[in-house]
Amino acid sequence: xxxxxxxxxxxxxxxxxxxxxxxxxxxxxxxxxxxxxxxxxxxxxxxxxxxxxxxxxxxxxxxxxxxxxxxxxxxxxxxxxxxxxxxxxxxxxxxxxxxxxxxxxxxxxxxxxxxxxxxxxxxxxxxxxxxxxxxxxxxxxxxxxxxxxxxxxxxxxxxxxxxxxxxxxxxxxxxxxxxxxxxxxxxxxxxxxxxxxxxxxxxxxxxxxxxxxxxxxxxxxxxxxxxxxxxxxxxxxxxxxxxxxxxxxxxxxxxxxxxxxxxxxxxxxxxxxxxxxxxxxxxxxxxxxxxxxxxxxxxxxxxxxxxxxxxxxxxxx
Amino acid sequence: xxxxxxxxxxxxxxxxxxxxxxxxxxxxxxxxxxxxxxxxxxxxxxxxxxxxxxxxxxxxxxxxxxxxxxxxxxxxxxxxxxxxxxxxxxxxxxxxxxxxxxxxxxxxxxxxxxxxxxxxxxxxxxxxxxxxxxxxxxxxxxxxxxxxxxxxxxxxxxxxxxxxxxxxxxxxxxxxxxxxxxxxxxxxxxxxxxxxxxxxxxxxxxxxxxxxxxxxxxxxxxxxxxxxxxxxxxxxxxxxxxxxxxxxxxxxxxxxxxxxxxxxxxxxxxxxxxxxxxxxxxxxxxxx
Numbered sequence: 001x002x003x004x005x006x007x008x009x010x011x012x013x014x015x016x017x018x019x020x021x022x023x024x025x026x027x028x029x030x031x032x033x034x035x036x037x038x039x040x041x042x043x044x045x046x047x048x049x050x051x052x053x054x055x056x057x058x059x060x061x062x063x064x065x066x067x068x069x070x071x072x073x074x075x076x077x078x079x080x081x082x083x084x085x086x087x088x089x090x091x092x093x094x095x096x097x098x099x100x101x102x103x104x105x106x107x108x109x110x111x112x113x114x115x116x117x118x119x120x121x122x123x124x125x126x127x128x129x130x131x132x133x134x135x136x137x138x139x140x141x142x143x144x145x146x147x148x149x150x151x152x153x154x155x156x157x158x159x160x161x162x163x164x165x166x167x168x169x170x171x172x173x174x175x176x177x178x179x180x181x182x183x184x185x186x187x188x189x190x191x192x193x194x195x196x197x198x199x200x201x202x203x204x205x206x207x208x209x210x211x212x213x214x215x216x217x218x219x220x221x222x223x224x225x226x227x228x229x230x231x232x233x234x235x236x237x238x239x240x241x242x243x244x245x246x247x248x249x250x251x252x253x254x255x256x257x258x259x260x261x262x263x264x265x266x267x268x269x270x271x272x273x274x275x276x277x278x279x280x281x282x283x284x285x286x287x288x289x290x291x292x293x294x295x296x297x298x299x300x301x302x303x304x305x306x307x308x309x310x311x312x313x314x315x316x317x
Numbered sequence: 318x319x320x321x322x323x324x325x326x327x328x329x330x331x332x333x334x335x336x337x338x339x340x341x342x343x344x345x346x347x348x349x350x351x352x353x354x355x356x357x358x359x360x361x362x363x364x365x366x367x368x369x370x371x372x373x374x375x376x377x378x379x380x381x382x383x384x385x386x387x388x389x390x391x392x393x394x395x396x397x398x399x400x401x402x403x404x405x406x407x408x409x410x411x412x413x414x415x416x417x418x419x420x421x422x423x424x425x426x427x428x429x430x431x432x433x434x435x436x437x438x439x440x441x442x443x444x445x446x447x448x449x450x451x452x453x454x455x456x457x458x459x460x461x462x463x464x465x466x467x468x469x470x471x472x473x474x475x476x477x478x479x480x481x482x483x484x485x486x487x488x489x490x491x492x493x494x495x496x497x498x499x500x501x502x503x504x505x506x507x508x509x510x511x512x513x514x515x516x517x518x519x520x521x522x523x524x525x526x527x528x529x530x531x532x533x534x535x536x537x538x539x540x541x542x543x544x545x546x547x548x549x550x551x552x553x554x555x556x557x558x559x560x561x562x563x564x565x566x567x568x569x570x571x572x573x574x575x576x577x578x579x580x581x582x583x584x585x586x587x588x589x590x591x592x593x594x595x596x597x598x599x600x601x602x603x604x605x
Contacts, residue, residue, distance in 0.1 A: 302538065303538035303539065303540055303560075303563070303564065304362075304366050304369070304535070304538070304539040304540065304541065305540050305541070306540045306541035307373070307541070309540065
C-alpha cells in the first residue's frame, strides 16, 4: 500500500502563525524606502560627523584561514589608532576567530576596543551543539567581550523555530557576561519575511545590549540596505512592543564610506539618534576603515586622496 | 517615407563605459556654421574622481601586460582610427577646419599612435641600463610606469594634441585620465568609441569633457594622479604647479600662449615616454 508522502520543507503552518504575530514585510515598500536613503545629501560637518561615527562603530574584522598572531596584532594597533590624526576615534572592536582571541586581547586589554569573536562553527554552524557551545566558552575564557554566533539556518528553513531559539538561548548562557551578536545569514534565509521572522525569534531570546547581525560575509550576498532596513524595523517594532533595545550589525559587502553613510541614514530615520552609537549599531568590515579615513582626509584637506596613503592598500598603482 | 533623424547623445568614455556626467549637466557645442550640434557632458570633479578610480583599477593589469602586447594594442587602436578616419575628420571639421586639414590631422594622429606602438617593446632597451660600478655588484636600472597620468588637452588640433599627450604615457603602462578640449570636445567623444573597440582594457584611457576652470584645480590636487601633462596658460600652470607640489606629482607643461608644432616630428619622441617613467636601480651581489 502506498503511504502519502510527508510534506517536505518548512512547515507552512508554524511559519504562518509566526508571521501572523509579527506581521509580514512589504517588499516593495522596503525597496522604495531604502532607494531614498541613497539620495540624501550629507555634506561638510555632518559628513565628517558621520564618517567619524562610522569609524567608532566598526568591528574591524579579519576572518581568514591565513590569520596569524602577527596579523591580528597589526589589526589591533589599527583599531586602537586608525590614523595619526588625534580626532579619529578608535574602532568599537576587533573581530577575530576564537583561536586568535587571546592574541587580540593582549593588545587591546584595558582599552575601549573590545574583542569580538565568531564562535559556533562560523560560518556554517554545522557542528553538534555541544561543540559549538564549547567553542563559545573557550572564546569567552580567552577574553572575548562579544560573541558573534550563527543561527541554525537549516533548522529555521525546516520550520524548527523552537530549535533555533533553544540553540540561541544555550549560546547566550555560555556567553556569560559577553555580549552576543546573532548572525541570521540573510542570504540563506532568502526572503524578507524570513529575515523578519528570524530577527524576532532571536530578539525574543537575547538581552538588551545584544545584537542581531546580517551576515557572515562568507556568502555571495551580504548586508544590503534592504536587509538592514527589514532588521531595523524588526528592532523598532520589538522595542515599541517590549521596551527592550536590541543592537544591529550589518556585515559584509560594506566597503565604501558612502555606503556606510547610507546605512547610518537608515538607522537615523528608522530608529533615531538613540541607535547612532556603537553600543547599538556596528559595522562588520575590514576594508571600510581605510575608505572612511580617506574620505575624512578628503573632507579636511579638500584634495582627493590616493588609497596608498593609508595602510593595507592592496594596490600600489 | 523620410526617416526620423537619429542623433547621437555624446557620452564620455570612462572605465570602459559610456557615461553622462554624474551631475547630469551638459553644454552645447555648435558646428562650424554656428548651428547647434550636440550637448556635451559637462564633467565635474566627482567625474574626475570616478575616472581616477577606474584608472587605478585598470592600472596594474595594463602595466603587467608584456610590452609587446601593449604595442600590439596601441597599433590596433591606430587601425581603428584609420578605419574610421572619415568620422574623425568630420568631428574635427565641426571646429571649422578645412576638409584637407582635418584629414591631415587624422592621418598624423594615426601615424603618431603607430610610432608609439613601435616604441612599446623598445624603449626599455634604450632607457634601461646596466651600470658600471666599482664593486662586486651587477647594477642595473629598469623602468616602471608611474601610475595614473592626468592629461589636459588644448583646443588647437583637438584630436592630434590629445593623443600626442596621451600615447607616450600609455605606451609604458601608465593609465590616463584626460580632459578633452572644451570648445572642440567632439573628436574625443568619437575617439572614445574607437578606444572601446581596440582591445584596450576599460579604464586604461578615460576621456572627460567639460570646463577647464572646474576641473584644473582637481587635476592639481588629486593625490592619486602621479603626473600631469597639460597645455595650460600661466594661471593654470601656477594652479597645477602648486597642487602638484602638495601632492608630489610630476608636471609637464606646454605653454598655451605659444604655438606648438603638434604636426612636427619633435612632437613625438622617446623622451616623451621617459617623462612618465620611474627608474628603479637594483644592486645585485655577484660572487668574487
